Amino acid sequence: MQRLFSTFATGWPGVGLLLLRMLIAVALIHFGIAGVFTPPPATLVVLQIIGAVAGTLLLIGLWTPVAGTLAAIVKAWVAYSRYSTHSGDPWISIILTVLGVALAMIGPGAWSIDARLFGRKHVNFPEGR
Secondary structure, eight states, rough: OOOGSSSOOHHHHHHHHHHHHHHHHHHHHHHHHHHHHHOHHHHHHHHHHHHHOOOHHHHTTHHHHHHHHHHHHHHHHHHHSOOOOOTOTHHHHHHHHHHHHHHHHHHHOSSSHHHHHHHHHOOOTTTTT
């Protein structure tokens, strides 16, 4: 599972990744909730819900590469469709697509559940060895 992640950045780079995850997650959740209350085709409503779920996973930092890829696929599909739920402007979906891909490639950072579950573990050997 370690190969799925790059390094788990700490310090200021880790804070930057946390802020990036929070920004993408809030946008995905916002548009997911807004997409449920608009009358586009059912396909886009389902895509917005999937995007909101991916946003929730990104917010807590769980399965970040998978969630970032899923968010990018969903937002690319929404941007490609003619029924964009963002006032007919596909650029928000395109920006979220690029940010989702970038986050999937960079990783979650140190302040995430992924870092706790899959980060490097320190092994302490008993004295006398």
